[in-house]
Amino acid sequence: MAGGVFLDYVDPWINWDWLGSHVPLVLATLWQHVELTAVAVAGGLLIALPLGVIAHRSGSLRLAVLLVFGVFYTIPSLALFAALVPYTGLSGTTAEIPLIGYNVLILVRNVLVGLDEVPKDVLDAADGMGYRPRARLLRVELPLALPSIFAGLRVAIVSTIGLVTITAVIGLGGLGALIYKGLIESFHTPLVVGLVLSIVFAVVADLGAAAAQRVAVPWARPA
Amino acid sequence: MNRRPLWMMAALAVAAILAAACGGSPSSSATSTPSKGTLTVAGFNFPESSILAYIYGKSLEHDGYKINYKVNLGTREVVAPALESGQIDLYAGYAATDLEYYDKKASEATGDVTLTVQRLNNHLQSMGLVALNASAAVDQNAFAMTKANSQKYNATKLSDLAPIGNQLVLGAGPECPTRPYCQPGLKSTYGITFKDFKALDTDGPLTRAAFASNTIQVGLVFSSDGDLTKLGLVVLQDDKHLEAADNVVPIMRQQAATDEVRAVLNKVDSNLTTVDLITMNSQVSIQHQDPDAVAVAYLQQHNYFA
Amino acid sequence: MSLLGLVWQWLTDPQHWQGSNGVPTRLVEHLHLSIESVLIGVVIALPIGIALGHYGKFGTVAINISNTGRAIPSFGLLVLAFQVFGLGDGPIILALTALAIPPMVTNSYVALREVDPDIKDAARGMGYRELAQVLRVELPLAVPLIMAGVRTSALQVVATATLAAFVAGGGLGRYIVDGYATQVYEEMVAGAILVAGLALATELVLAVLQRALVPRGLRLLRAPTTRRAAVFKVA
Numbered sequence: 001m002a003g004g005v006f007l008d009y010v011d012p013w014i015n016w017d018w019l020g021s022h023v024p025l026v027l028a029t030l031w032q033h034v035e036l037t038a039v040a041v042a043g044g045l046l047i048a049l050p051l052g053v054i055a056h057r058s059g060s061l062r063l064a065v066l067l068v069f070g071v072f073y074t075i076p077s078l079a080l081f082a083a084l085v086p087y088t089g090l091s092g093t094t095a096e097i098p099l100i101g102y103n104v105l106i107l108v109r110n111v112l113v114g115l116d117e118v119p120k121d122v123l124d125a126a127d128g129m130g131y132r133p134r135a136r137l138l139r140v141e142l143p144l145a146l147p148s149i150f151a152g153l154r155v156a157i158v159s160t161i162g163l164v165t166i167t168a169v170i171g172l173g174g175l176g177a178l179i180y181k182g183l184i185e186s187f188h189t190p191l192v193v194g195l196v197l198s199i200v201f202a203v204v205a206d207l208g209a210a211a212a213q214r215v216a217v218p219w220a221r222p223a
Numbered sequence: 224m225n226r227r228p229l230w231m232m233a234a235l236a237v238a239a240i241l242a243a244a245c246g247g248s249p250s251s252s253a254t255s256t257p258s259k260g261t262l263t264v265a266g267f268n269f270p271e272s273s274i275l276a277y278i279y280g281k282s283l284e285h286d287g288y289k290i291n292y293k294v295n296l297g298t299r300e301v302v303a304p305a306l307e308s309g310q311i312d313l314y315a316g317y318a319a320t321d322l323e324y325y326d327k328k329a330s331e332a333t334g335d336v337t338l339t340v341q342r343l344n345n346h347l348q349s350m351g352l353v354a355l356n357a358s359a360a361v362d363q364n365a366f367a368m369t370k371a372n373s374q375k376y377n378a379t380k381l382s383d384l385a386p387i388g389n390q391l392v393l394g395a396g397p398e399c400p401t402r403p404y405c406q407p408g409l410k411s412t413y414g415i416t417f418k419d420f421k422a423l424d425t426d427g428p429l430t431r432a433a434f435a436s437n438t439i440q441v442g443l444v445f446s447s448d449g450d451l452t453k454l455g456l457v458v459l460q461d462d463k464h465l466e467a468a469d470n471v472v473p474i475m476r477q478q479a480a481t482d483e484v485r486a487v488l489n490k491v492d493s494n495l496t497t498v499d500l501i502t503m504n505s506q507v508s509i510q511h512q513d514p515d516a517v518a519v520a521y522l523q524q525h526n527y528f529a
Numbered sequence: 530m531s532l533l534g535l536v537w538q539w540l541t542d543p544q545h546w547q548g549s550n551g552v553p554t555r556l557v558e559h560l561h562l563s564i565e566s567v568l569i570g571v572v573i574a575l576p577i578g579i580a581l582g583h584y585g586k587f588g589t590v591a592i593n594i595s596n597t598g599r600a601i602p603s604f605g606l607l608v609l610a611f612q613v614f615g616l617g618d619g620p621i622i623l624a625l626t627a628l629a630i631p632p633m634v635t636n637s638y639v640a641l642r643e644v645d646p647d648i649k650d651a652a653r654g655m656g657y658r659e660l661a662q663v664l665r666v667e668l669p670l671a672v673p674l675i676m677a678g679v680r681t682s683a684l685q686v687v688a689t690a691t692l693a694a695f696v697a698g699g700g701l702g703r704y705i706v707d708g709y710a711t712q713v714y715e716e717m718v719a720g721a722i723l724v725a726g727l728a729l730a731t732e733l734v735l736a737v738l739q740r741a742l743v744p745r746g747l748r749l750l751r752a753p754t755t756r757r758a759a760v761f762k763v764a
Contacts, residue, residue: 184269184295398711
């Protein structure tokens with residue numbers, strides 16, 4: 001092991017003493033991770049929902065939105081975080097702009113697909129029953145698009161949780177700060193703790209979103 | 224059709240944003256005791272800098288200031304602009320290397336620390352910054368080889384490397400090829416042209432791993448490292464004095480440099496020695512003690528909290 | 530000069546196209562890391578996914594492994610590989626392969642499950658033995674979804690390979706990491722453009738490959754595979 005080769009002090013993979021005396025640090029990084037993720041997903045959803053609805057009606061806007069956000073999506077997150085620092089500083093904003101941007105792409109695609117999949121007959125029936133366009137959207141189309149939107153939400157949540165760790169490079173990181181600390185200080189414990197907690201957080205959040213979907217959309221099984 | 228799901232989604236989203244906004248940053252805990260002001264202290268991305276940041280910060284905290292810490296912020300190229308723009312108020316600099324950064328590579332640094340700090344302040348003045356008193360503690364760039372390689376190439380000082388540079392790979396942080404005291408300095412002062420340069424980290428685990436796997440033969444370390452002997456590394460003597468007076472010196476914004484702050488920091492600096500640095504570095508890098516714990520222990524040992 | 534102007538200057542500077550830190554070298558390093566990881570991943574993941582899908586075993590595991598795989602932060606995995614195995618391309622490729630496997634297992638499994646049971650019956654009735662049935666009947670039908678999995682993995686790997694620079698790896702990520710450390714923004718942005726370009730090129734090449742591999746008859750049916758292959762951002 002790389003650590004053992006150098007040092008007489010053999011570094012265990014988890015030093016429980018260190019962990020016991022550093023609970024506040026671990027909790028603080030976990031909380032930061034939750035915050036950064038929540039804002040990124042909520043922000044993405046708040047933009048993607050109306051954007052998706054509008055883009056659904058217009059073929060050219062749809063193409064433009066998918067193109068712009070799609071290209072944004074291919075840019076490595078590390079580059080975006082680092083490039084924003086001179087403009088928005090070493091702050092949550094620098095982290096959130098790329099994260100929200102990525103989530104907009106994921107969620108807009110799912111909003112569009114969800115709206116696409118609403119059967120034509122249902123739309124016709126709604127029109128026949130006298131629903132005006134906005135009511136039809138809110139009471140018929142969007143609810144039917146929910147399974148697809150939830151699928152996108154789950155992808156967005158897990159993806160964001162992973163990407164947040166990379167913001168450790170600009171002084172944030174959430175649990176990624178523990179990973180980064182482990183790297184810089186040649187120290188196994190914070191790395192393992194950060195890695196394991198990130199995975200647990202992602203799995204729990206994914207299951208939570210699936211459960212939320214079961215509550216909100218009882219007629220559709222989560223994928 | 225069920226209206227519930229839509230409202231629930233909206234409520235969830237709003238709740239999430241509110242929770243995030245009201246949660247606040249974990250690093251700024253609310254205290255109700257009145258303080259003399261808040262300062263943000265930053266450190267470079269290596270442990271010694273964290274230790275120094277905590278030493279300065281904790282001594283100021285003891286004096287009644289509230290301190291935000293931003294350790295492991297990055298290289299000087301990241302930290303210095305943050306100071307200039309006011310995102311941070313103070314960092315522990317190294318006189319000669321900082322002068323080299325702020326004088327835009329005019330090579331003004333010398334082995335005389337007083338002169339170096341004076342020249343540094345000449346440059347800092349117009350930026351609204353100031354360097355306080357330098358301490359006796361020094362941490363210079365140093366170049367090391369493994370013991371085995373030192374014997375193999377018969378090299379004990381840097382000038383020994385000049386004829387064999389093209390057989391050797393240099394490893395250091397990515398900023399090395401542009402720092403006058405690093406690769407360019409080795410070329411101009413010693414005439415060493417390396418076979419290749421490998422961008423690793425600033426005296427961190429990547430550099431040490433590269434030494435161990437012989438991916439690099441010469442690497443940048445710090446003269447105050449606590450684990451060089453343990454790692455079997457040999458520092459090559461700087462016989463032509465490429466490295467200048469890299470004494471630890473607080474660099475801060477003039478606005479924040481009140482008389483009281485200056486008094487606290489200068490007092491800390493007057494007692495700091497190179498041996499202290501080496502000891503504290505080894506506590507962090509070998510025993511994995513926390514930099515802030517090590518800093519507090521140091522201050523207690525020297526009766527700052529009396 | 531504006532940042533974009535500086536970036537253009539950086540990209541057109543012949544100095545940056547030669548030597549050990551030149552674009553060709555870094556591109557080759559990046560491709561080496563990516564291609565090796567995806568290939569090894571394919572060799573491991575596809576047989577497993579195909580076998581599980583053919584026999585219909587361990588379905589829940591196969592489907593959920595990609596969910597769990599996505600939950601692993603790529604940055605943490607790279608650092609772990611460095612701390613366990615040390616420096617070099619080997620540990621990096623190991624970490625990237627680990628990231629590449631889950632989507633391919635899931636997609637292969639689902640692809641094989643979706644083969645119409647009637648077709649499998651017909652093949653069995655025609656006298657195909659097990660392996661031949663898989664290779665000549667089921668696999669060609671499963672190609673679109675399997676390729677979608679390979680494309681997802683490939684894009685993830687290309688993106689994550691940029692992080693290899695944090696553990697002294699080579700590749701285009703070096704420009705981003707080094708550019709940030711030295712605050713030379715044009716280098717960083719140039720690196721970002723190069724990686725984005727590589728990602729797009731990878732997508733294109735694999736799309737062409739997929740076209741070539743999908744049997745003509747199936748292509749005419751235009752199976753909707755794009756929805757299933759939601760490209761997942763890991764780096």
